[in-house]
Amino acid sequence: MFTYSDFNHGKTTQNAVEESLLVAPISSDYRVYAKGEEIPVYSCRISSYPFNIWWMGRQRPLEQSESASYINLIGDEEITLTIEAKKPHSRVLVKPYNKGILANEENGIISVTLKTTGQYVLELDDYHGLLYIFYSKPIECKKPEEITHYFGPGIHYPRQIQLKSGDKVYIDKDALVYGCFLAHDCCDIEIFGNGILDDSGEERFAAPCYTDFTVGNIKFYDCKNLTIRGVGMTNSAIWCLNLFHCFNVEVDDIKIFGQWRYNTDGIDIVNSQNIFIRNSFIHSFDDTITIKGILRYCQTPNKNIHTENCILWCDWGKTCELGIETACLEYENISFSNCDLLRAGNTACDIANGYTAFVHNIRFENIRIEMNAFDTAEELQFSYESNYTKQNTPSIPAILRIINFPYEGTTNSYSIRSGDQTSERTAWVSDILCRQITVYYDDGLPKNDGNPILNIHLENTRPGAEYENIRIENITCMPVPCAENTSPVATPVPFEGITWHIKNLREDAFTFSKS
Numbered sequence: 001m002f003t004y005s006d007f008n009h010g011k012t013t014q015n016a017v018e019e020s021l022l023v024a025p026i027s028s029d030y031r032v033y034a035k036g037e038e039i040p041v042y043s044c045r046i047s048s049y050p051f052n053i054w055w056m057g058r059q060r061p062l063e064q065s066e067s068a069s070y071i072n073l074i075g076d077e078e079i080t081l082t083i084e085a086k087k088p089h090s091r092v093l094v095k096p097y098n099k100g101i102l103a104n105e106e107n108g109i110i111s112v113t114l115k116t117t118g119q120y121v122l123e124l125d126d127y128h129g130l131l132y133i134f135y136s137k138p139i140e141c142k143k144p145e146e147i148t149h150y151f152g153p154g155i156h157y158p159r160q161i162q163l164k165s166g167d168k169v170y171i172d173k174d175a176l177v178y179g180c181f182l183a184h185d186c187c188d189i190e191i192f193g194n195g196i197l198d199d200s201g202e203e204r205f206a207a208p209c210y211t212d213f214t215v216g217n218i219k220f221y222d223c224k225n226l227t228i229r230g231v232g233m234t235n236s237a238i239w240c241l242n243l244f245h246c247f248n249v250e251v252d253d254i255k256i257f258g259q260w261r262y263n264t265d266g267i268d269i270v271n272s273q274n275i276f277i278r279n280s281f282i283h284s285f286d287d288t289i290t291i292k293g294i295l296r297y298c299q300t301p302n303k304n305i306h307t308e309n310c311i312l313w314c315d316w317g318k319t320c321e322l323g324i325e326t327a328c329l330e331y332e333n334i335s336f337s338n339c340d341l342l343r344a345g346n347t348a349c350d351i352a353n354g355y356t357a358f359v360h361n362i363r364f365e366n367i368r369i370e371m372n373a374f375d376t377a378e379e380l381q382f383s384y385e386s387n388y389t390k391q392n393t394p395s396i397p398a399i400l401r402i403i404n405f406p407y408e409g410t411t412n413s414y415s416i417r418s419g420d421q422t423s424e425r426t427a428w429v430s431d432i433l434c435r436q437i438t439v440y441y442d443d444g445l446p447k448n449d450g451n452p453i454l455n456i457h458l459e460n461t462r463p464g465a466e467y468e469n470i471r472i473e474n475i476t477c478m479p480v481p482c483a484e485n486t487s488p489v490a491t492p493v494p495f496e497g498i499t500w501h502i503k504n505l506r507e508d509a510f511t512f513s514k515s
Helices: none
Strands: 002-004 030-034 037-039 042-047 065-075 079-085 092-095 104-106 109-114 118-124 126-136 149-151 154-162 168-171 175-184 187-193 196-198 218-221 224-229 232-234 241-244 247-252 255-257 267-270 273-278 281-284 289-293 302-308 311-314 318-326 330-344 347-353 358-371 398-403 426-441 455-459 465-478 499-503 510-513
Touching (some): 109 118, 126 281, 149 154, 289 302, 289 330, 318 330, 330 347, 347 358, 398 465
Parallel strands (some): 154 175, 175 196, 175 218, 196 232, 218 241, 241 267, 289 318, 302 330, 311 330, 318 347, 330 358, 398 455, 426 465, 455 499, 465 510
Antiparallel strands (some): 002 065, 118 126
């Protein structure tokens, strides 16, 4: 079967919103067809460039964003899309590169065949004016009578909904929901469906990210037994999906996209345990998936947190991150595996131990990092009057970064410690595995003596802190696939082929091998 989201089957009004105001944003940049039908193409906004500032009392200006497009397909079969694009271009890219999908173009008509469901991005020369292509398996609501909040076909404007224990939320494939979800101290909540949750109606007015002054797309505090499946989330006012002190959470096949406002991290996991993120697409403006510890919950470790088979895209910051807030006793058994990083911000795999946690048994494994010549370097905005100046500076993110700069004045004597309270160790990092890393390195990027520039940064900034058993294995590099090079060959990268930034580590603290 094959179908798609059409948000105009009918209109649903709530809270006295005029029906005429409830309009789905239609894209004028693409026309898409499949099986003889024209598919609705919708628009959202993304960041125009990686330019960020600490919150100073007002939201990011709209002129730092730009329009992007998306289609939301549902099915279980091979499908060929024919696409007409408004933007002039010389090259068509379909990401992730690892999927091996090459677009054909003839007489201005682009043809893309999707052999299986998944999340894809079509780019014309660069990321400006992109098209998100979401193709998901159908998620049905078999028992509507058991649903607490049912959003059927149409456009809805519920604004903020506070969920209770046992609530079930269903968002139909043809539902565009302008709102957000918040829960405190609840259990057994399920949010599912093939529709879209849009936080456009929420405005941020305060700096704190930890509070519920601003919700974002979804925010949970002190909750357990949660399932979030299938839904798309766009235009968050702050962190998109928030899990504060939560336990037993399943996240599957979600789509976080169209994020451009300040601090729009993708998923923030804070002092939580037994969290599983699978088969999802997360394009964040700020950090993509970050695992934090904060003082409110500092006695609860981050434990058993796994991200697998995901497509990640970080415009500014870190992609797979532990920290920088690490106010808890320990981080244990955490992994990122089999993930494609379409853009990695300034760092792909990051451990920033800003407090004194015991961070151990961490794996970054089978990670594919795409480095494109058109991705420009991030820049910190120091005032609202300053402008982005890195238009001609390429972004070359670090593959791995482990550092322990103190966060917000934290010192070595900070009271949160792991294990034996008499130990003098602080910010302990142990048993870290980073292996099977593949870098797609665009030929237009700068090189060092003919070799790609690949960075690894390991730095200990605190006396008494320990780094040990950090293993880095099998880093390979390959060209970006194109019509002339459909089967690029991965080349192992020797130790000398990497730019190492190593400071204040014992020689036996880490090992590197090509295989």
